Amino acid sequence: MKKIIPCLFSLFLLATACKKETAVNNESASADSSSVDGYEFVGGYPTEATIQKAYDDADLNRAIQTYKFFYPTVSGAAIGLGNLEIGVKANSVFGTLDTKPGQIGYTLNSDTPYAPVVLDLSKGPMVVEIPTGPLIVVAMDVNQRWVADMGIPGPDAGKGGKHLILPFGYKGPIPSSGYYVWHASSDNLTVGVRSLPVGGDVKGALERLTTVKVYPFNKTSDWKDPTWLQLTDKPQNSTPLQYETTFKYWEVLKEVIDREPSYDGYRNYYGELAVLGIAKGKPFTPDERMKSILSKAAKIANAQMRVQSFADRRPDRIVWKDRQWEWVGLRPENGDFNTQNYVDIDARETWFYQAIGASPAMFRRQEGSGSLYWLGLKDNTGKYVDGSKTYKLTLPTPVPAKLFWSATVYDAETRSQIATDQNKAALRSMFELKDKIGGKTVDLYFGPKAPEGKEGQWIKTIPNKGWFVYIRIYGPEKAAFDGSWKPGDFEEVK
Numbered sequence: 001m002k003k004i005i006p007c008l009f010s011l012f013l014l015a016t017a018c019k020k021e022t023a024v025n026n027e028s029a030s031a032d033s034s035s036v037d038g039y040e041f042v043g044g045y046p047t048e049a050t051i052q053k054a055y056d057d058a059d060l061n062r063a064i065q066t067y068k069f070f071y072p073t074v075s076g077a078a079i080g081l082g083n084l085e086i087g088v089k090a091n092s093v094f095g096t097l098d099t100k101p102g103q104i105g106y107t108l109n110s111d112t113p114y115a116p117v118v119l120d121l122s123k124g125p126m127v128v129e130i131p132t133g134p135l136i137v138v139a140m141d142v143n144q145r146w147v148a149d150m151g152i153p154g155p156d157a158g159k160g161g162k163h164l165i166l167p168f169g170y171k172g173p174i175p176s177s178g179y180y181v182w183h184a185s186s187d188n189l190t191v192g193v194r195s196l197p198v199g200g201d202v203k204g205a206l207e208r209l210t211t212v213k214v215y216p217f218n219k220t221s222d223w224k225d226p227t228w229l230q231l232t233d234k235p236q237n238s239t240p241l242q243y244e245t246t247f248k249y250w251e252v253l254k255e256v257i258d259r260e261p262s263y264d265g266y267r268n269y270y271g272e273l274a275v276l277g278i279a280k281g282k283p284f285t286p287d288e289r290m291k292s293i294l295s296k297a298a299k300i301a302n303a304q305m306r307v308q309s310f311a312d313r314r315p316d317r318i319v320w321k322d323r324q325w326e327w328v329g330l331r332p333e334n335g336d337f338n339t340q341n342y343v344d345i346d347a348r349e350t351w352f353y354q355a356i357g358a359s360p361a362m363f364r365r366q367e368g369s370g371s372l373y374w375l376g377l378k379d380n381t382g383k384y385v386d387g388s389k390t391y392k393l394t395l396p397t398p399v400p401a402k403l404f405w406s407a408t409v410y411d412a413e414t415r416s417q418i419a420t421d422q423n424k425a426a427l428r429s430m431f432e433l434k435d436k437i438g439g440k441t442v443d444l445y446f447g448p449k450a451p452e453g454k455e456g457q458w459i460k461t462i463p464n465k466g467w468f469v470y471i472r473i474y475g476p477e478k479a480a481f482d483g484s485w486k487p488g489d490f491e492e493v494k
Helices: 004-033 048-069 071-085 202-209 248-259 264-275 288-310 345-354
Strands: 039-042 093-096 114-120 126-130 135-141 146-151 161-166 180-183 188-195 213-216 227-230 371-376 391-396 401-411 426-428 441-447 458-460 467-476
Touching (some): 048 345, 146 161
Parallel strands (some): 441 458
Antiparallel strands (some): 391 441, 401 467
16 A cells, blocks of 8 residues: 555656646647737737738739739730720721731731731621631630631631621520631630731732621621721730739729620639729729739739749740750640649740730641740750840751741840841741751841841840740641751850
8 A cells, every 4th residue: 555655646746747748838839829920819819910911911912813814814905905006996997917026016926917806796796707818817805715716727727718706695596507606705806817928928918818808797787898907017015014013904904804794714713803802893992002912913923924934944844855945835735724634824824924815726736737836035055045145046957847937036025026226026938038048957146236147147136135036837847846856046156
C-alpha cells in the first residue's frame, strides 16, 4: 500500500503537467491564428483594420482576375469603336485596306488586303455571301469568341457559299438547305475578310474584297446594299491601348455588358464583376475607394499579362528545343482554348494580349491548314532583341509554304506593326523578297540602319525600344512540323 500511494501521486503530477502543457500549446495555437499576414482577429472576430484590409485585398484580387478574363471583350469592343471612328458602320458601311504601320491593331499584318465588316444582329439574322476565290474569312463576337470560318478555311472551302449568322437566342425559322448556319453569342460581330494577293496582285485582291455580299436574311423594302470605303491610308487605332491601364477600361466593359446579351458560359465572371459594381442594367457608380482599386487593378493586371506574353515560362511554348522561337497559339485543339477538362485561361490571356480573333483554323498545327504563326523576341543568346542593335535572321529555303510566307516586326509596347519613316514592317516572299530567294538560305536584317547592300531585305527598328517578329506560313507543309525545316535565331551583327 505504501508503494501504491507514491505511484498514484506521481501519476497525478504527470497528468497535471500534461494539462498545463496542453493549455500552453492551445494558447500558442490561438495566438498564432489571431494574426495572419496583417489580418488580426480578437476572440475570433476581425478588427476594424482587418475588415478594411480584407475587403480591399479581395476586391483588388477579384478586379485583377476579371480584368484579364474580360480583356478580349474590351479589345473586341475597341475594334468596333476604332472602325466606327473612320467611318465603318454596322450593316451599312464597310472598308478595305492594305494594312500599314500607321494603323494600330494588335499584330495586324500587311500580308493580305483586309476588309472590316461589322454586323449588328440586333436588327435580325444577316447573310454573308462569299464568292468563289482565295478569301480567308472569320467571324467573331464582341468577346472575340469564334462564330464562323468562311472561304478557304470554312465549309465552303473557297468555292463560295451563303453563310447565315443568327442572333443569340434566335427562335425564328431556319432554312434546311442553301445556307451554312452559324449561331452568334453577341449582337455585335466583326467579320474579318482577307483576300490573298495571288501572284502579288494587291489591286485585284482589294477589288475581290468588295465582291463579298452582306444583307439581312429577311430583307425589307428600304434595304440598301452596303457601301465600301478605301481605308489604306487612314490612320486608325482599333485597340484599347490608350485606356487599357486606366479606369476607362471598366467603363468600356460596362457599356458592353449593358448592350450585349449575357453569355451563359461567363456567368461566374459576371458574378465577380457584380461584386465590383458592374452588373447588367444597373448603374455603375463606384465610390473613390472602388475607383482607386479598379484603376490599380488595371495597371497590375495589364503588367501581369505583358509578363505572360513576353516572358512565358510554359514548356509547351517552345517550337524547337535548339531555337528561341515560340508558338503564338498555345492551344492547337480549337478556337476556344478548351482542353479535355478545362479552359486554358493562361493560353487565352497570352494570345489576346498580343492578337485579335481566334478560330480553329488559326491554331491548327497540321499540314495544309490555313496558316501557322511563330513568335521571335530573343536572340541566339537568349536576350531580348534590342532596337538599338542590328540582327540577322537566316531562313533555309525553300520555306515550307504552299502559298507564301512573311516575317512581320511589331513594337513591343503597342503590339502593332513597328512605325518608322521606312513605313513598312514586313518582309514577304511575294513582295520584298521575291527576287532575293533562290539559294539555300535567305538572310533578313533588323536594325536602326540597313547593312550596306541589304536595304531590300531589312526592316528598320527604333533605338532603345523592344520589338518582336511573327513568322507566318500560309499553307504550311509537312516540314514546318516535323523539324526537318527550322529558321535560325536572331544573331547580332557587330
